[in-house]
Amino acid sequence: MAYKIRHIATRFALIFVGAALLPLIIFGIVSILSLRTGTRDSIVAGNLNVAARAAAAIRGYVSSHSDMLKALAADLQNTGLDRSQQDRILKNWILEIPRFREITLFDETRKPLVTSRVGPPRIMVPTDAAVSLGGVSMSPIRVDDDLLPTTVFAVPLTQLGQPAGWLVGEFSLEEMWRMVDDIRIGAHGFALVVAPDGTLVAHGDPDKKALVAQARNMKGHPLVDLAGASLPASREFVDEDGQRQLAVAAQIQDLGWTVIVEQPTREAYATATALQKQLLIAIGLALLLMIAVGLRFGRRFIAPIFTLKGATEAVAAGDLDSRVTITTGDEFTDLGNAFNSMADRLVELQENVKRQERQAMFGRIAAGLVHDLSHPIQNIGNSTRLLMRDDVDTESREMFHRTIERELMTLKRFMDDLRNVVKPKPIERFPLEVNASVAEIVESMHAEAERSGIAIETTYAQDPLVIAGDRFALGRVYRNLITNAIQATAAGGRVSIATVRDGDYVEISVTDTGTGIPADRLSKVFDDFVTTKRRGLGLGLAISKRIVEQLDGTITVESEVGRGTSFTLRFPAQGDRTTQAAAS
Numbered sequence: 001m002a003y004k005i006r007h008i009a010t011r012f013a014l015i016f017v018g019a020a021l022l023p024l025i026i027f028g029i030v031s032i033l034s035l036r037t038g039t040r041d042s043i044v045a046g047n048l049n050v051a052a053r054a055a056a057a058i059r060g061y062v063s064s065h066s067d068m069l070k071a072l073a074a075d076l077q078n079t080g081l082d083r084s085q086q087d088r089i090l091k092n093w094i095l096e097i098p099r100f101r102e103i104t105l106f107d108e109t110r111k112p113l114v115t116s117r118v119g120p121p122r123i124m125v126p127t128d129a130a131v132s133l134g135g136v137s138m139s140p141i142r143v144d145d146d147l148l149p150t151t152v153f154a155v156p157l158t159q160l161g162q163p164a165g166w167l168v169g170e171f172s173l174e175e176m177w178r179m180v181d182d183i184r185i186g187a188h189g190f191a192l193v194v195a196p197d198g199t200l201v202a203h204g205d206p207d208k209k210a211l212v213a214q215a216r217n218m219k220g221h222p223l224v225d226l227a228g229a230s231l232p233a234s235r236e237f238v239d240e241d242g243q244r245q246l247a248v249a250a251q252i253q254d255l256g257w258t259v260i261v262e263q264p265t266r267e268a269y270a271t272a273t274a275l276q277k278q279l280l281i282a283i284g285l286a287l288l289l290m291i292a293v294g295l296r297f298g299r300r301f302i303a304p305i306f307t308l309k310g311a312t313e314a315v316a317a318g319d320l321d322s323r324v325t326i327t328t329g330d331e332f333t334d335l336g337n338a339f340n341s342m343a344d345r346l347v348e349l350q351e352n353v354k355r356q357e358r359q360a361m362f363g364r365i366a367a368g369l370v371h372d373l374s375h376p377i378q379n380i381g382n383s384t385r386l387l388m389r390d391d392v393d394t395e396s397r398e399m400f401h402r403t404i405e406r407e408l409m410t411l412k413r414f415m416d417d418l419r420n421v422v423k424p425k426p427i428e429r430f431p432l433e434v435n436a437s438v439a440e441i442v443e444s445m446h447a448e449a450e451r452s453g454i455a456i457e458t459t460y461a462q463d464p465l466v467i468a469g470d471r472f473a474l475g476r477v478y479r480n481l482i483t484n485a486i487q488a489t490a491a492g493g494r495v496s497i498a499t500v501r502d503g504d505y506v507e508i509s510v511t512d513t514g515t516g517i518p519a520d521r522l523s524k525v526f527d528d529f530v531t532t533k534r535r536g537l538g539l540g541l542a543i544s545k546r547i548v549e550q551l552d553g554t555i556t557v558e559s560e561v562g563r564g565t566s567f568t569l570r571f572p573a574q575g576d577r578t579t580q581a582a583a584s
Contacts, residue, residue: 032276039272044234044248047185047261047268051250052232054183054191055259058176059252065099065171066136066153073155073167076105083114090116101150103169113165125166126152131255138255141173141201147213149173149201173202180204189263194218196256223249223260236265304332308339320347375479376407379444383407403444409472427470427550431574434465434499434506441478442497445486453491456482459498465506466574469551477544477555481510481567484541488514488565501573508569516561525557 072093076086090103094116104115106125115121126139139152150172157164176193180202183191190204198219200212218224222235234248244265249258304326314322320343326336383400386392392400442458449456485495493513500507517525526545548555552572559565 031279035272035275035279036269039269039275043246043268047189047246047248047263048232048234048250050183050185051191051248051259051261054179054261055250055252055257057179058193058257058259059255061176061179062138062173062255063133065097066133066138068097069100069103069153069167069169069171070134070136070155072103073157076167077157077159077164087114090114099172099175101170101172103167105165105167107165108163110166123152123168123170125168126154133254140197141195141199143213143215149177149212177202183261185261185263186267188267189261191259191261192218193252194221194224194258194260198224201257221247221260223247224258304328304336308332308335311339311343315343315346320350373411375483376411379407379447380404382447399443406440406444427473427547429468429470429551431466432469432471432474434467434469434508434571435460437469437471437474438478438497438499438508441475441482445479445482448483449486449495452486452489454486454489455494457494457496459496461499461501463501465499465501467506467551467553467571468574469571470547473547474551477547477569478508478510480541480544485510485512485514485565485567488512488516490514502570504573504575506571506573508571509566511564511566513564516563516565517557517559518561522557522559526555 072089076089081089086105090105093103094100100116102116102121102123104117104121104123105113107113110125112121126137128139131138135155137154137156139154141149141151144150150170153169153171155167157166180191180193181204183204190208192203192205192208193201195201198217200216200218203209203212222237223233232248232250234246236244236246239245239262245262246265246268247260247262249260251258307324307326311322311324323340323343324336326332380403383403387397387400439458439460442456446456482495482497489495489512495513496509496511498509498511500509526541545555548569548571554570556568556570557565558568
């Protein structure tokens, strides 16, 4: 075997020298140089785009608040308000727009007239305005006692063409810091913002936040000293930590600030480096292929490859009984044996997968049982315990009896569903009065809501709302939505249920004031085994969606993190008198 390998290696070397070495080396050099240049240009263009968008966002953020203060100045100046009204307006503004820490109105002698503070104002009319945004002066940025960036806007007031004072507002730029922190290029690329005098305003690198508090001057940075006309621009340089950086810069219009995005070159060009390695590997493989083609016994050499290829395709098509027989006595024989061992192992793995699928199926059935039976059983248990009490009045006893009977019917229907799992029956449709069906479920949920400290509010349409539905199936949907809303809402919150007629459709909405659902998970809430709660298996909404769609309806969700979630059911309305009479 060693002799064969040496003999083949010698022939490969001869063919390599005679036919392939020189053109492939030239091709590799040209390709690598082109790859480096193209990759750098692409990375610089992408980072410049990030810097330009960040500059536009920061400018919009600052100018929008200067415009708000300018609009407030117009309201105070031209509406004939007395001092108490002006004072109330300023205090309301501070409450509605907390980014303004203080707003004070000064007369033409710089004497404060009214202020948003309870005590005397802390700010004065600035005399060191750095820039002007549409007539609004902006002072240089400073770091306050809480190590947060602030600036002062001043709007000059006039009356009959004469100076009439100033409206001055202290504005927190903490949100700008967050905007800069969110700008990430790869794992180690960050953004920074530099004022016209070179002062560092913001830095996205957590390890360099202290430089902002120190008012670090960035004049030594290769992109800071460039004139505004030279931006956007890019440079490669070695920073103070000894790392080589790729930096790009874009100017923030009107403010004169510069947004710089820095990324270590080893990370920026990591993809290009990997591509270069892959290119070298590809060139090497091409060499081997060319050498193999030139071999005298090429066909014999390639034949086992086709054998393995055919067997691989057969296995990929599902024929796990496919095997190969290769008797070349070299590595291809070992490869054929390895392929046969792999096919044997695939058969074993397939059996394991089938067994796991059966286990998963039983798990889903068990999860469905727990999910759908827990609430009715709990209601039956609670109502039974309450019936045993001596202090329960007759009306309450009747309500508990109704609850027990209703939940027993729900359990019976669920058992019928299980009995027909193999051959499921379609959901039956009858004229159904929506307000009554919703009120029935809401009544059963009050106890759970009270235990959780949640208020349930209902708003029903005045006119009858009739749809073609299934009372038990829709009851399951209502219960799922209301239970989820209660579990997602903290004590003291509320869950609102409303019914309304919208043209030819009936809408039922369940809205809570809970934690909300993140936007990236909103589109998946109706999938099996997807949940936004810490507990639960994520079956309720998937079951609800299937039931609603079987009744020709739709279910949609809207949510905002920290504000709450709203689910809306929409069904075709049944409008004729016969149907309404049947429903009632």
